[in-house]
Each structure stands twice: as C-alpha cells, then as structure tokens.
Amino acid sequence: MAIDDPAGQPLTAPYLLQYPYRRSLGPVLGRFFTALRGRQILGARTLDGRVLVPPLEYDPETGDDIDDLVPVSARGTVTTWAWVAQPRPLHPLQRPFAFALIRLDGADTAMLHAVDALHPEAMTTGMRVRARWSDAPVGHITDLACFEPEDRVGDKDRVGDDDRVAAEPDPALLDLKPVTSMTTPLSLDYTVTAGYDLTAFLRGIARKTILGRECPACQKVYVPARGTCPTCSVPTGAAVEVAHAGTITTFCVVNIPFEGQQLTPPYVCASVLLDGADIPIFHLVGGGPVEAVHMGMRVRAVWVPDEALAPTMESIRYFEPSGEPDAPFDSYKEHL
Ligand SMILES: [Zn+2]
Structure with missing residues (x-):
C-alpha cells in the first residue's frame, strides 16, 4: 500500500497486556x-x-x-x-x-x-x-x-x-x-488498528524507509507520519523520507527489572530526533556503554537483517553512536 493510497486497508495486530499483580494484604x-x-x-x-x-x-x-x-x-x-x-x-x-x-x-x-x-x-x-x-x-x-x-x-x-x-x-x-500477599493475574487482549497513516509509516519501515509528513502551514515534519497537524489543525502534505541518523534529545537509563522485560538492565531508551524530522521518536540506544549516552549524541539506526524486515518498529533493533561530533544544543532545543 502506498502512503497516499486511501483504498489500502490499515494494519491490525493482536495486543496483549498481561501481568501478575502482586499486592500485600x-x-x-x-x-x-x-x-x-x-x-x-x-x-x-x-x-x-x-x-x-x-x-x-x-x-x-x-x-x-x-x-x-x-x-x-x-x-x-x-x-x-x-x-x-x-x-x-x-x-x-x-x-x-x-x-x-x-x-x-x-x-x-x-x-x-x-x-x-x-x-x-x-x-x-x-x-x-x-x-x-x-x-x-x-x-x-x-x-x-x-x-x-x-x-x-x-x-x-x-x-x-x-x-x-x-x-x-x-x-x-x-x-x-x-x-500476607496475593497475586492476581491481569490480562487485557484486544486488536489494535494502526489507521491509514501509521499503516503507511509501518509499511515504509518494512522497506527500510522512515516516512514523515510535513504540515503545509508550520512546515513541521511529523514522524511517524500523521494525517493532520495538531498545532495548525490542517491536513498534512505528502509523505517525506527522513534520515536514518539523528540526535539524542533526551534519554533515560533503565536500571530496574520488571515483569516481561525484553532486555537486561541497564539499557537506554532515548528520544531520537531524526535528521529532517521535527518530532523525536522513542527507541532503544545500544552499541556502546550506557554511561556514554548523552544529550546531543549523534546516533544511527541499526536494522534487523533484510529478510527479517516487517511493518514494526522492531525492524530497527536500536540506535548506535554514529561517531559524528555532538549536535549543538541550539539545533535541537526546540524539539525536546
Ligand atoms: Zn502545522
């Protein structure tokens, strides 16, 4: 489905939110x-x-x-x-x-x-x-x-x-x-529908392409692509491709283990402002020591092998330091 193909059907996926809730009595x-x-x-x-x-x-x-x-x-x-x-x-x-x-x-x-x-x-x-x-x-x-x-x-x-x-x-x-304590299983399973714009964005990810859409009024590029600008209340324009590299604007180090965790702490989650985008995306940072991660750090996407590409953000394994000099604070201070 092309991003501007309104006849394409949105992606759907099963979603399961489940965890054991333990409480003291x-x-x-x-x-x-x-x-x-x-x-x-x-x-x-x-x-x-x-x-x-x-x-x-x-x-x-x-x-x-x-x-x-x-x-x-x-x-x-x-x-x-x-x-x-x-x-x-x-x-x-x-x-x-x-x-x-x-x-x-x-x-x-x-x-x-x-x-x-x-x-x-x-x-x-x-x-x-x-x-x-x-x-x-x-x-x-x-x-x-x-x-x-x-x-x-x-x-x-x-x-x-x-x-x-x-x-x-x-x-x-x-x-x-x-x-003294009780464990109650909590489980919520439902079907998520991505909607047309997020579907087009995810299909782009499956092609190793990161798509945004630009607001014709304020020129902000939204990533993931979205159909309207929430600031200007106007439809966004045609899809634009943004870079696979960007700047860490903010980040957090996850040190606390929790139920169902996919990675072993410590690891870093960060907001990454991709070059050409005005809205950061949230993703993992890897490929280097946790202590080295900082605001302004330049990073690039590490993709899964081509045969494993799919319409999911998991197609990007994480962002790794690119070795470029840090971005100056003024370059991303409006995007925090
Ligand atoms: Zn706008």
Missing part, C-alpha cells in the same frame, strides 16, 4: 484470606455491629479502624446478578455462569462472586446459594471456587458446612501460615 485482608484457606469466611464487625464481607480495614461510614473479624456462613442470598454467556479465559468458571452479589448469612453487605447455575433461568434475585470450595485452597479468593444454587445440592455436607455459624474464628486457623 495487610492485617485484615491477610486474616480473611488465611481463613479462606481454612475454609472459613470472615467478615469485619464495625463498632455498631454491622458485619462487612468482604472485610474492610475501615468502617466506610465512620472511618473507624476495624480489627474485629467474625465468621459468617458459607450460605447466602443473591441480591442481584448478571449472566455471563461467554466466559473469558481468566473467569472463575469456563462454562456460562452468573456474576452475583451474594449476602452471606450473618453479613450485612454483599460480596461479588460467581454462581454456577447451569442456565440463566436458574438464577433469581433472592435465591439461596452456598459456597463450593476449591480442592486445594491456597489463601486466595479462588479458594471459594464459586457458589451454587442450594436447591441443586442434595448433600448438605458436600461443602463441609452446616447451618451453625461459630461466634469466633476457628482456633485451627491460628495454625495456618498467615497469608
């Missing part, structure tokens, strides 16, 4: 999750006697600290619900189910969880449900595998729960190793 939620591992559900009792499930560290009405945790039943009543016809991969059940607010017996607030009803007609507001515990509790909300309609359960001992609720947490919970 603190004293109240820590006890709640420790109890879940012991197959008991605790609520937070406020000074005026209300019981909040899941527990909160502070009374939302008065702001008082809460440290009084009391058991509640593993049975409860659905107060509202929504049917999930097509479960997502990280949902608690991999067949159609209901997300419901469930007020457990002994609690004054409702908690969100899944109800394993076989079809939406089996769900009603006010229906009675009971917990189904995980076979291998670990101190996570998934220890409560789900809830299920009580009228579908013939054997009341199935969940190891009876109708009596103890006044105090089970002393056996004290023997369990306290749960």
